[in-house]
Amino acid sequence: MDASMEGLLETYLFETNSLLDGLDELLINAEKIGDFSEDDVNEIFRSMHTIKGSSAMLEFNCLMEIAHHIEDLFFYIRENGIDSLDQTHKSELFNLMFKSTDKLRSEIEKVENNEPLETNIDSFVGEINGLLKKISGEGSDTADAKDGGKDAAPADGAKVSAIPDSAGDIPYFIHVYFEDGCGMENLRAFMIVNALQERELNFTYYPDDIDSNPDSAEKIIEDGFYIGFHLEEDLEKGATVVENSQNIRSYEMVENHEEHAPESPVQEEKTAASVHDTAAPAAASPAKNKSDAVPAKKKDTATHGAVKQDLISVNLSKLDALMALVGEIVITESMVTSSPDLQGLNLDNFNKSARQLRKLTDDLQDIAMSLRMVSVSGVFQKMNRIVRDMKQNLNRDVRLKIIGENTEVDKTIVDGIGDPLMHIVRNAIDHGIEENVEDRIAAGKDPQGEVILSATHTGSEVIISVSDDGRGMDTDAILAKAARNGILTKPESDYSQKEILMLLMTPGFSTNTEVTEYSGRGVGLDVVKKNVEAIGGVVSITSELGKGSCTTLKIPLTLAIADGMEISVGKSIFTVPISNIRQSFKATEDDIVLDPSGHEMIRCMDAFYPIVRAHELYNIPDACTRIEDGILMWVDASDKSYCLFVDKLIGEHQVVVKPLPPYLQQFHIKDSGISGCTILGDGNISIILDIAHVYEAARGIY
Amino acid sequence: MAETTVDIIENEKGNTPKNIQRFLTFVSDNITFGVSTDYVIEIISSYMICTLPMVPDYIKGIINLRGQTIPIIDIRLRMGKMPQEYTDTTCIIILEINDISVGIVVDSVTQVQDIDLDRISPIPTQNQQELTSSMISREDGSVVLFLDCEELIRQ
Numbered sequence: 001m002d003a004s005m006e007g008l009l010e011t012y013l014f015e016t017n018s019l020l021d022g023l024d025e026l027l028i029n030a031e032k033i034g035d036f037s038e039d040d041v042n043e044i045f046r047s048m049h050t051i052k053g054s055s056a057m058l059e060f061n062c063l064m065e066i067a068h069h070i071e072d073l074f075f076y077i078r079e080n081g082i083d084s085l086d087q088t089h090k091s092e093l094f095n096l097m098f099k100s101t102d103k104l105r106s107e108i109e110k111v112e113n114n115e116p117l118e119t120n121i122d123s124f125v126g127e128i129n130g131l132l133k134k135i136s137g138e139g140s141d142t143a144d145a146k147d148g149g150k151d152a153a154p155a156d157g158a159k160v161s162a163i164p165d166s167a168g169d170i171p172y173f174i175h176v177y178f179e180d181g182c183g184m185e186n187l188r189a190f191m192i193v194n195a196l197q198e199r200e201l202n203f204t205y206y207p208d209d210i211d212s213n214p215d216s217a218e219k220i221i222e223d224g225f226y227i228g229f230h231l232e233e234d235l236e237k238g239a240t241v242v243e244n245s246q247n248i249r250s251y252e253m254v255e256n257h258e259e260h261a262p263e264s265p266v267q268e269e270k271t272a273a274s275v276h277d278t279a280a281p282a283a284a285s286p287a288k289n290k291s292d293a294v295p296a297k298k299k300d301t302a303t304h305g306a307v308k309q310d311l312i313s314v315n316l317s318k319l320d321a322l323m324a325l326v327g328e329i330v331i332t333e334s335m336v337t338s339s340p341d342l343q344g345l346n347l348d349n350f351n352k353s354a355r356q357l358r359k360l361t362d363d364l365q366d367i368a369m370s371l372r373m374v375s376v377s378g379v380f381q382k383m384n385r386i387v388r389d390m391k392q393n394l395n396r397d398v399r400l401k402i403i404g405e406n407t408e409v410d411k412t413i414v415d416g417i418g419d420p421l422m423h424i425v426r427n428a429i430d431h432g433i434e435e436n437v438e439d440r441i442a443a444g445k446d447p448q449g450e451v452i453l454s455a456t457h458t459g460s461e462v463i464i465s466v467s468d469d470g471r472g473m474d475t476d477a478i479l480a481k482a483a484r485n486g487i488l489t490k491p492e493s494d495y496s497q498k499e500i501l502m503l504l505m506t507p508g509f510s511t512n513t514e515v516t517e518y519s520g521r522g523v524g525l526d527v528v529k530k531n532v533e534a535i536g537g538v539v540s541i542t543s544e545l546g547k548g549s550c551t552t553l554k555i556p557l558t559l560a561i562a563d564g565m566e567i568s569v570g571k572s573i574f575t576v577p578i579s580n581i582r583q584s585f586k587a588t589e590d591d592i593v594l595d596p597s598g599h600e601m602i603r604c605m606d607a608f609y610p611i612v613r614a615h616e617l618y619n620i621p622d623a624c625t626r627i628e629d630g631i632l633m634w635v636d637a638s639d640k641s642y643c644l645f646v647d648k649l650i651g652e653h654q655v656v657v658k659p660l661p662p663y664l665q666q667f668h669i670k671d672s673g674i675s676g677c678t679i680l681g682d683g684n685i686s687i688i689l690d691i692a693h694v695y696e697a698a699r700g701i702y
Numbered sequence: 703m704a705e706t707t708v709d710i711i712e713n714e715k716g717n718t719p720k721n722i723q724r725f726l727t728f729v730s731d732n733i734t735f736g737v738s739t740d741y742v743i744e745i746i747s748s749y750m751i752c753t754l755p756m757v758p759d760y761i762k763g764i765i766n767l768r769g770q771t772i773p774i775i776d777i778r779l780r781m782g783k784m785p786q787e788y789t790d791t792t793c794i795i796i797l798e799i800n801d802i803s804v805g806i807v808v809d810s811v812t813q814v815q816d817i818d819l820d821r822i823s824p825i826p827t828q829n830q831q832e833l834t835s836s837m838i839s840r841e842d843g844s845v846v847l848f849l850d851c852e853e854l855i856r857q
Contacts, residue, residue: 328769572753618755661764661773663802663855664757672756679766685752697756 009111012054014313016063016108019047021378023101028384031094036082044097045074051104057187062117063107069128070100076136089135096131098389100124170204170228172235173254174242177224185220186210188245195241196227203238204228316411319371326361326368327656331679333361369561372412376455376464377405379418383425383453390429396449397437398429403454409462413555416535417464420528424466424551425451427525432470432549443546445469461579462557467550473543475500485509501541505529533637533692562657564678566650566686567633569614570623573686575655575678576635576644580691583634584649589627602643604634612698613645617673623647637692644694653680657688673697721819727846728795728808731783735808735834736817736846743796743803745811749774759785762807765794772796775854776807781833799851806854815846822848 026043030036036044052067077085085093103124110117176192178185189210196203206226207216227242229235235253242251337354380402387400409417433449434440440447451468475497482488482503488495495503503509507526525539532539536556543549556562556579564575583604593601593608600611611632615623624630624647633644655678660669673694677685725736726745746767751774753763760779764771774794779785791810796803817838825837825847833854834847 324769331769620755658771661771661803663773663804664754664761664764667757667761669754669757674754677752677764677771679769679771683766684750685764685766685771687752687754 009058012058013108013112015054016051016104019051020101020105020108021381023047023097024385025381027094027097027101028381028388031388034087035090036077036093038082041074041078041082045071045078048074060107060111060117062119062121063104063111065121065125066100066104066107066128069125069132070097073128073132076132080136085135089131092131093135095392096128098385100128170230172229172232174227174229174235174238174251175224175254176227176242176251177249178220179249185225186216189216189220189225192225192227192242192245195245196238199237199241201234201238201241202230203234323368323372324658326365327658327679330361330365330656331683333357335683365561370408372410373408373557374411374414375406375408376414376417376462379414379421380405380453380455382418383421386422386425387429387451390426394430396429396433396435397447398433398449398451400425401450401452403452404456407455407457407462409455409555409557413462413535413537413557416531417537417553417555420531420539420553421453421464421466423525423528424553425453428466428468428470428549428551432468432472434471439471457557462555463552464555465550465552467548469548472545472547473501473504473541473549474545475543478503482506482509501543504541505539562655562688563652564655564686564688565633565652566680567614567646567648568650569618569647570620572618572620573650573680573684574614574646575653575686575688576633576691577688578652580635580637581633582636582641585632585634587627587632592627602632604643609634610642611645612642612694614694615645615647617694617698635691637690637695640692640695642695644691655686655688671697722816723819724814725817725846725848726795726811726814728811730777730781730808731786734812734844734846735777735849736815736838737795737797737849737851739814741797741799741851743798745793745795746805747793749794765805767796767805770803772803772805774805774807778807778809780806780854797851797854799855802855804855817846 023044026040030040048067048071052064052071055061055063055067082090107117176189178188186207187210189205193205193210205228207219210216210220210225227238229238239251239253242248337358342350383402384400387398390396391398428451429449433451434443437447440449446469449468449470451466453464453466455462455464457463478500479488479492479495482500483492487503487506487509505525505528509526529539532553532555538554540552540554541549542552563578565578565581567574567576585604587602591602592611593603595601600613601608602611603609613625614620615625627645630645630647631649633646633649635642635644657676657678659676660674670690671693673690673696674687675690675693676688678688680686724739726739726742727734727736729735749765751763751765754761760776762774762776764773776785786809788807789809792807793811794805794807795811796805822836822838825835833850835850836848837845838848839845
């Protein structure tokens, strides 16, 4: 039961999150037009219904309540047509809906983090009901009248079909009633069926279409759920299973002596009906909604069925396992084909097959890599929402233009850019776009500000940029502020424009003296920089005063495969990511300059860079110690640039990055500049260096 | 800590007669150790250890075992003994402890032996060593110390 619950929860979170994402997108688009189309209303209604049902099943009452009331609200709108609302009501409705999706999302987050859900949501529900009252006005009476009629009809129909047709030849029954209002009765029944099947019992059940027909939930509420057994011992085992299931109000074991069966369900039916009658009027409306939602749901599966079949969601760990295996095959392939045993042999057929194998493994690797690629549209669409909220709260007229949202990036990277992007977009609007429309008009710009979010591929990197056409950044002000905050490391006049803009990303820097809800806490850009660096990317800012600014993220397409330069130091082999290498060159002792504290430096392109000797840093014996014998590699990672002294370069390879074994994490191996390892063609291991951390580690020991 | 480990094993094996469990015995620095075969994945003797910088000396490095990278611990150094040149009999026992794989370098592997858990006794405190806290004396008078695997991977 527990394991199945966990699986359910996973599916629930996935489904609810995608529904909420869909809702957000829908709301944004609808708000742009300023109106809900009939399809929108239906879609919202359906989504809320699904959220309500599944939340109820997992007993997230607070989520269920909210979804339930929104469903009510949209039921009304659907019945009366969206045109019955006037403009003020519509804008109120939009605000309420945005607020509701936020609320639902925050509660879902709590579920994800295993925190207790909010129990007191009365005020929120009150808000929804308030709006419903407002828009329904006097129309509510007629709606109520309709309810009554509808309520009665299905109940009557159900009574007739209550008796299981096949009951005659089955001697024993368990008759189960679920708790009132627990929702999704058909699925609960299905869970019992599953549990019974696990015990390998021989049984039948009625209604028998619980897994395919949502209508059956209604029948189960009305008539209860029947499980039929041929053997008495099965009946007893079945009873224990039922007893252990959740949300069962009552169950009874029934022996079917011909006439008995028809009677008992009818009796039960009456009690069920009476419960129904005595329930508060509020309880009647969900039941009505339920019956009404069924056709809507059917339509939903019909229209979306074709789309859904194209996609399956797969657990990321399975994908990772596949990736690891494919990496293995690629390595083993080169181990086999370049085996020393084959040297000097003339093997035409073998070589032919080996070439074919290489081609196939390359294809396999490409395909496996592409599995992890997802488009950035999900993250980009979320920005719409942020722009919308800021527009409202800061009262600035801004539009967001999205370019290249179909660009595909590795899943982990997409997950990693969400937060940084949000910060940047917020900054662009809060700091970038002019506060007063008059300022924009005076500068000859379109009164409506524009923020452009774009993504493009360039070889092995993806470039994501956020540009605004606002007032640009005042470098003098930035410099003055930096001086005030004491984060300058050299005289003010020595700073180039680029360096000044880099200051923005120093911890504790914020040019907005006032702290607003959206930005100005001074944790913005340095966090952005850290997050982007964590996924191997680089942030850069360009800006022109009066014309706007642009923040660019350069991010590798994937973290799983990298182009690396193999280098040797003593007997050890290391891999340095090619993207970090600027230049490799020989130098002589005379080129080295010592700084006052004795650190070695060397001149490259008119600037001096520190030298980090790999053999000293890592204490590697038998390595070259004279600068003439080894080679210097000029490397940089974001703002750090230095020269790494190594013995020699071995060659360039594409490497499959493997994380270090978890046991080693306790030794803070990442801090010593090692980001992972890779297995070479000969089966040996090469350590992948993390250029930024190598420098930090080197500074630590000097 | 080792006692609780043994307890767990006892519970697991509680239904088998006489509480017998299989142990792999190996020698390190002339002491015979035993490790439950539940933890042992395999024993390898040819290896290429890739050394890692900036780790304690008992971490000899990582090896590539059919594509898996496995950290290697030298049991001698881990217990604070003097290092010894690796010889032909030196081998690596690959253990999987709570889903964490590690290899331990030992002087030699001796045999797999059935040991009655009921006869295991704690080591007198004054002789206690790190990583072991229970022992058994065999018929021939020799003593086997039991390696506490959980302690081995403890942070």
